[in-house]
Amino acid sequence: MKRKTLLTIDDSPSPLMDQRLEFLRQLDIRIVWFCRGDNLTERPESAIRALREGHILGNHSWDHPYFSTLSLADAADQIDRTEALLERIHLVAGVPRTVRCFRFPYEDQIGSAEHHQALQEMLAARGFEASGLRAVTDPRFRRRAKDLSWFWSYDLEDWTLRSSDAPDAAPTLQRVLERLTRELPQRPSGLEVVVGHDHAHTVGQWEATILRLLDLDCEFVSLEEARALTPPARKPSLVEALP
Ligand SMILES: [Zn+2]
Numbered sequence: 001m002k003r004k005t006l007l008t009i010d011d012s013p014s015p016l017m018d019q020r021l022e023f024l025r026q027l028d029i030r031i032v033w034f035c036r037g038d039n040l041t042e043r044p045e046s047a048i049r050a051l052r053e054g055h056i057l058g059n060h061s062w063d064h065p066y067f068s069t070l071s072l073a074d075a076a077d078q079i080d081r082t083e084a085l086l087e088r089i090h091l092v093a094g095v096p097r098t099v100r101c102f103r104f105p106y107e108d109q110i111g112s113a114e115h116h117q118a119l120q121e122m123l124a125a126r127g128f129e130a131s132g133l134r135a136v137t138d139p140r141f142r143r144r145a146k147d148l149s150w151f152w153s154y155d156l157e158d159w160t161l162r163s164s165d166a167p168d169a170a171p172t173l174q175r176v177l178e179r180l181t182r183e184l185p186q187r188p189s190g191l192e193v194v195v196g197h198d199h200a201h202t203v204g205q206w207e208a209t210i211l212r213l214l215d216l217d218c219e220f221v222s223l224e225e226a227r228a229l230t231p232p233a234r235k236p237s238l239v240e241a242l243p
Pocket of ligand 1: 010011060064104105106
């Protein structure tokens with residue numbers, strides 16, 4: 001059976017986002033792009049194109065700080081400046097904002113329990129929503145399923161990729177692809193939320209990781225389709241099956 005997969009890509013828009021949008025358009029794949037405010041000011045037109053082609057844009061802070069070390073005022077500033085841009089980009093694109101999603105850089109929101117709580121309340125006050133992806137079975141994801149910052153269930157580790165002209169680019173890509181090939185088929189069934197990165201130095205390599213996911217029987221679903229999925233039926237344990 002195909003593995004339902006929601007692709008989420010962080011740190012957008014990069015100078016390669018248009019090329020990546022074209023690649024996804026040809027494969028009929030729609031994803032969630034978590035955008036940085038500073039990158040949105042550089043390349044708003046890529047974000048506008050993504051919206052018009054049916055993708056979802058999320059907030060990934062202004063310039064990617066560690067939120068565990070930020071004051072609450074600075075955290076709010078990071079979120080609000082990026083939100084203001086995202087709002088404007090939706091308006092210009094003529095696409096209504098149907099989802100308000102957020103992902104912390106490095107998923108580093110925690111700090112103390114109080115800080116984590118205060119950040120969650122800050123996101124709630126701004127109308128951010130939990131992912132609502134009930135079909136994910138990965139236990140780490142499940143533990144954080146109610147968080148208003150969207151976690152992932154599988155990391156492509158494409159952030160380890162080297163610049164395409166670096167001497168170790170090819171063996172590094174090989175390692176990333178081999179890991180996917182080894183690990184992904186062993187994963188429990190259920191929706192997979194894959195995280196990758198819109199980094200400008202991974203020319204061509206980014207596409208190779210997506211193609212490998214397809215080779216491994218991943219079926220990419222849109223956020224809307226992913227949210228409509230129900231958890232796979234669990235076989236009752238022997239004890240539960242007793243009368
Ligand atoms: Zn990031």
